[in-house]
Amino acid sequence: MIESKVIKSDVHLPFMLAGNALFKVYSSRTNTSVIYQITSSKDTDLWFVSVQYEYNNTADVFNTIKFAYIGTITGRLNFKHTKGSKVASTSKTFKGFAWLWECVTSNKLPDFIHISHMTRCAKCGRRLKTPESIARGFGPSCWKSVSKKVKDLTTKLKEA
């Protein structure tokens, strides 16, 4: 099994937008989980969302997870279907993330949804070592640089 650790709700957004976010979304209502990856563009405020498309319980190595691109998060933090999306905008996969994104950005995530990281730093992707780092989902230096970004994001959401 892949190790995972629940992310506190106030860190959901900064975690997801940190640049190398890998996380599992588990629903205790349906008893299903999906793994997402969100990477960022280097030059502009754009994020690319991918979903794990090959799920099997023997995939116990990080590198064996395969992802398919499903859509883009814009600078205004809207999730959009694009030409390159590997799933239809009407698909369950696309709608699933759109729903999750809406919940996270409006701070209305239901209690039955649990978001966990996979013991990798959301910013640099390196394995987290200390209990502190594991608890927050970021290594020490990445966490420092993220705290400013968190303020910017909060402002952005208020403006939207």
Ligand SMILES: [Zn+2]
């Ligand atoms: Zn890091």
